[in-house]
Amino acid sequence: MLLPHLPSSWAALTFIAVLLVPSSLSATPPNPAAFENSAVVRSIELGGATTQITTSYTVRSLQNKNGVYVFALSKDDASKTSWMEAKLKGSNTPLELKRSTDTDEPIAFYELSFPKALKNNETATLVLTTIQAHASEPLPATVRQNEPQALAYETGVYVLSPYDTVIQRIKFKSPSPDIVSFIDTSELSKFAEPDNKPAVKSGSTVTYGPFRNIRGSATPLFVKDEQQLVGVHYMYDNTVITVPELRRSAEISHWGSNLNIEDKVWLKNDGAKLKGHFARIEHLRQQVQPQTAQPHVLKDVVFDLPANVRDPYYYDTIGNVSTSRFRPATTRKVAGKKSSPLERLSSLELRPRYPLLGGWNYTFTLGYDMPLEDWASYDAAQGAYIVAVPFLTAIPGAAYDDVEVKVVLPEAASIVEVQPPFDTDIEYQTHYTFLDTVGRPTIIFKSKNLTDKHAGLIYITYKVDVRAHLEKPLAVAAGFLGLFLVATAFRRVDLRIHTNKKKQA
Amino acid sequence: MHSYADVKTLHATLPPFAPLVPTSLLPYLSFVLLGATFALAFFFTTLPTPAVPSKELGVASLASVLAGFGVVALFCTAGVYV
16 A cells, blocks of 8 residues: 555665564554544653653544544654553543554554444544653752752654644643743754744743644655754752662561551652762752752652551661651541552651762662552452552652562462553462461562653462461471471480499499 | 453452461460470470380371461561561
């Protein structure tokens, strides 16, 4: 099928490339005549470690029974994207979104299935929300201790789409009106209206557009020839937090009716690196005179833990860290109704041993216990338990690079089903700990490039029969019985020293 | 195989987990069971030693079983949730 916008050599190459794609991926390129984008508005909320992009596509179907719409992202954008969700405007249910191209393709296509196929000339508004991690760079890369921090974000100005777009614009929303500069070139007037300035700053929003009549742009040729890089350089008064590594271990105990969560966290301040030395006196001066304080220094982190958390512990390689404040919360007990431990949140404020300036790291271990009644249910029909384990505790605006969650089930449990909140690598192992004989089945979830939107619940269905419950006490009983048997044998051995009076005579 | 949404509703509507022994009783249970184990162990040392140790083994088994449950209850009371 020849695509009318591409030169014939490109079309032939695309056709052959399509044939070579393995059958597991959807190999058909999107049909550009299926839809028309009446209006596309991309809104980029500039942040620190994460950036939220909301694109609204008002589409008009050009065919009958149109059930699939294809989004396009450049390879760069797709590699930075860590979370993506598409909805129909006004609805709260996310629609099924599937990536239909390999990761090394120059344009990434995502197929969306409409809940109800569109008829000819029917319109719909789709809202695509994506979160990018590490998309803003500190500029300047290093700042002194008493200087403020600024970040820069760059992206292509035209929203890529396989379909023709009548009108589109792109908006950058900075957290404060303090914008240092934004890119504005004469190349931007190609698709812009002749009398309007293509780039306009108003308060804390920079708007590029409107751009009219851009034909199907989801091709490498468009990206090379027409796409323009635009960006905003903005002051950022918050901390840029990255968690390069997070190792979570969740242990379920049936005898103690307890769920213990232990996090080994590597925290990093990913903002502008410190230039020169850290002067403690300057740091103290900033604390005493708040008007000189630089807010991008990471002084404490607040973890919002579920309700009914007890006995939190916080230590690092040196030992216990006492600079923490725990404000517990309990669930309301309403008769006849099961309360969710996520309705009210406990607050654990952790202060690292030292303030984290730009580029500094801190590793620590945080753990707490939660009653298992809040997190596990019993399914009498299956004879199995269903437990919900939180994947990670969200630090607002933080980017997580490498996360591993280990869930340790009770001894001699048998796993029925495992449902992570999103696609992850799953491994199975056996873990041995106190009073274990056969070991505990362990499930390890590994994932990279996550954000605080990935703080969902893992559901695990497992069976522990009564005999398995008795595994532990009987193991200890066997140990004691062994000691008693040794005692029984020793009681029959005579170790007294005998004096033989007859032989002496 | 259930879908994620199905398991989520199932988990929310099913009765919550209830341990075999209520956790509030565990400290007292551990005290009573380990106390009994201690007493039985002393009693064991006073028993006669015939050729067939039937009474000794009987007392030993009872003491071991009580000790098994007592130690598990003790670990849970101490905060090591086994």
